[in-house]
Amino acid sequence: xxxxxxxxxxxxxxxxxxxxxxxxxxxxxxxxxxxxxxxxxxxxxxxxxxxxxxxxxxxxxxxxxxxxxxxxxxxxxxxxxxxxxxxxxxxxxxxxxxxxxxxxxxxxxxxxxxxxxxxxxxxxxxxxxxxxxxxxxxxxxxxxxxxxxxxxxxxxxxxxxxxxxxxxxxxxxxxxxxxxxxxxxxxxxxxxxxxxxxxxxxxxxxxxxxxxxxxxxxxxxxxxxxxxxxxxxxxxxxxxxxxxxxxxxxxxxxxxxxxxxxxxxxxxxxxxxxxxxxxxxxxxxxxxxxxxxxxxxxxxxxxxxxxxxxxxxxxxxxxxxxxxxxxxxxxxxxxxxxxxxxxxxxxxxxxxxxxxxxxxxxxxxxxxxxxxxxxxxxxxxxxxxxxxxxxxxxxxxxxxxxxxxxxxxxxxxx
Numbered sequence: 001x002x003x004x005x006x007x008x009x010x011x012x013x014x015x016x017x018x019x020x021x022x023x024x025x026x027x028x029x030x031x032x033x034x035x036x037x038x039x040x041x042x043x044x045x046x047x048x049x050x051x052x053x054x055x056x057x058x059x060x061x062x063x064x065x066x067x068x069x070x071x072x073x074x075x076x077x078x079x080x081x082x083x084x085x086x087x088x089x090x091x092x093x094x095x096x097x098x099x100x101x102x103x104x105x106x107x108x109x110x111x112x113x114x115x116x117x118x119x120x121x122x123x124x125x126x127x128x129x130x131x132x133x134x135x136x137x138x139x140x141x142x143x144x145x146x147x148x149x150x151x152x153x154x155x156x157x158x159x160x161x162x163x164x165x166x167x168x169x170x171x172x173x174x175x176x177x178x179x180x181x182x183x184x185x186x187x188x189x190x191x192x193x194x195x196x197x198x199x200x201x202x203x204x205x206x207x208x209x210x211x212x213x214x215x216x217x218x219x220x221x222x223x224x225x226x227x228x229x230x231x232x233x234x235x236x237x238x239x240x241x242x243x244x245x246x247x248x249x250x251x252x253x254x255x256x257x258x259x260x261x262x263x264x265x266x267x268x269x270x271x272x273x274x275x276x277x278x279x280x281x282x283x284x285x286x287x288x289x290x291x292x293x294x295x296x297x298x299x300x301x302x303x304x305x306x307x308x309x310x311x312x313x314x315x316x317x318x319x320x321x322x323x324x325x326x327x328x329x330x331x332x333x334x335x336x337x338x339x340x341x342x343x344x345x346x347x348x349x350x351x352x353x354x355x356x357x358x359x360x361x362x363x364x365x366x367x368x369x370x371x372x373x374x375x376x377x378x379x380x381x382x383x384x385x386x387x388x389x390x391x392x393x394x395x396x397x398x399x400x401x402x403x404x405x406x407x408x409x410x411x412x413x414x
Contacts, residue, residue, distance in 0.1 A: 009130050010139045012184050017123065018146035019181035020081060023174040024116050025154025027088065028053060030161070030170040031109050034095070039102050052106040056113040057354030061121060065208065065346060068122040073129070077122050078185045084115030085178035092171040115178075117350070124346045128334040130189060136331040137402065141272045144327050148265035148319075208341060208348045217336045218345070220394030221329050222352055224289060224387045228322070229353045231292075231383030233360030235299065238368055238376045246373065247308055260312050264319025272327055282399040284328040289388040291321020296384035300377045331402060 035049055068076055091108045094100040123143070131139045161170035212218045243249035243257065268275075275284060295317035298310040337345045367375045391397060 009188060010135070010142050012187050013123070013127065013130075013139070014142040014146045016077075016181045016184035016188075017119075017143050018150055019177045019184065020116075020119055021147050021150035022154045022157075023084070023088070023177035023181065024112070025150050026157055026161070026170055026174045026177070027109070027112050028154075030174075031105060035102060035105060038100075039105075049102070049106050049109060053109045053113050054354065054357055056110060056117045057350065057357070060114060060117045061351040061354060062348065064118045064121040065348065065350075068118070068125055073122040073126040074185060074188050074190070077119055077126070078182050080115045080118040081178055081182040081185065084112050085175055085182065087111035087115075088171055088175035088178055092168060092175055095168045095171060121346050121350060124330055124334055125339075126188075128337075128339060134403065136334055137276065137327065140327045140330045140334075141269060144272075144323055145266070145269040148262065148269045148323060151262045151265055153262075208345050211337070211341055212345060212348055215336065216395045217332060218349075220391055221285075221332070221396060222349055224391040224394075225329075225349065226352050226356050227383055227387040227390065228289065228292060229356035230360040230363070231296070231380050231387065232318070233357045234364045234367075234376060234383065235296075235360075235380045237361040237364030238373060241368075242303075242373050242377075243311065247302060247306060247311065249308065249311075253308070257311055257315050261315040261319040264316040265323045266319075267316075268320040268323035269327070272324055275324055280400045281328060281332075281402045282397040284324055285332070285399075286391060286397045288321040288323075288325025288328075289384075289391045291317040293384045293388040295321075296381045300381045303374060303377055328402075329396075332396065332399075335402060 031049060031053065087108045091100070091105070091112075094104060127136070127139055127143070157170075157173070161173060212222055239257075240254050243254050249257070275287065279287065295314040298314040298317070302308070302310040302314075333345065333349070363379065364376050367379055
């Protein structure tokens with residue numbers, strides 16, 4: 001199938017992704033700030049709000065993938081983005097009228113996150129349908145650049161706007177961005193009608209799970225991503241306390257360290273073409289887990305030398321390497337997965353990685369309570385070592401080029 005308008009399609013997808021992710025990151029940053037400033041929320045209440053913001057990833061990833069494989073993905077993404085915009089507008093209006101409550105804030109946060117889940121699950125499938133195989137790496141790079149910019153600038157912009165009117169302007173800006181995302185997606189080419197499969201939902205879900213479990217390319221990638229995310233959220237669960245109480249960070253310095261992570265993502269996305277020219281495709285995949293393992297060692301070393309510099313270097317590597325991993329593995333997944341399964345497979349992978357978030361956080365709470373903060377850093381070091389070991393002995397890292405798979409998809413997916 002030819003795609004004569006691929007550049008314009010990728011541009012519109014990138015613009016839609018930037019607007020949607022920017023809106024999401026602003027909301028994520030402002031909701032807990034508003035809870036504390038406006039409602040004097042306790043730590044337990046803010047934790048409950050965070051749980052509401054992540055719960056859709058656990059509950060809705062698989063259903064969203066099943067729906068995305070049955071309907072036109074463009075229409076689904078536009079509809080859910082408009083629903084997210086509606087939730088943001090209600091949030092803005094209630095805030096403006098001083099009628100917002102913590103319960104309403106949590107419920108609307110859940111609705112906003114639902115839009116993120118559907119967008120994240122359906123987008124890879126839509127890209128695979130609209131972009132030729134030889135253009136997937138470039139398309140995914142553009143999308144990851146957009147996501148990286150949103151992750152870097154979104155929370156900062158949200159924090160600044162939260163200082164004006166306690167967040168009301170931030171929610172209005174997020175609403176506007178969400179509408180813009182829906183407009184960009186609405187200008188994408190029209191998809192053909194998806195023929196109903198006539199199969200039960202459980203059978204289709206089993207197909208996605210079975211495909212990942214039996215695929216030599218995807219199985220180690222999912223296992224690596226699960227261990228990576230568990231280790232990452234173990235680190236995040238204790239980082240603020242560790243940085244402030246053990247290394248003498250100020251609150252702005254903690255925020256700057258997290259911002260360096262976003263700068264690393266942007267750098268990795270912009271430099272991906274240069275990395276791709278110098279490294280075989282399999283080594284591009286290996287770069288992410290390798291950078292993360294080095295970053296974990298730097299983070300653990302900061303406890304020994306009591307210095308801040310290793311922390312900033314670690315967060316840069318946590319952003320730089322894994323964004324290269326995301327671009328390369330997303331393209332690999334789109335190549336080796338049959339078109340009718342792309343959204344389902346994406347939803348299973350999201351379910352696995354999102355499920356690691358509470359697991360890593362609970363592990364951090366248990367280790368710090370039972371053995372102290374140092375044990376958490378050791379756990380982070382071990383976890384990132386394990387994810388590197390998993391991918392190092394896998395089949396994907398031996399790939400010289402992704403074009404060998406795109407030329408023989410039937411063999412690759414057997």
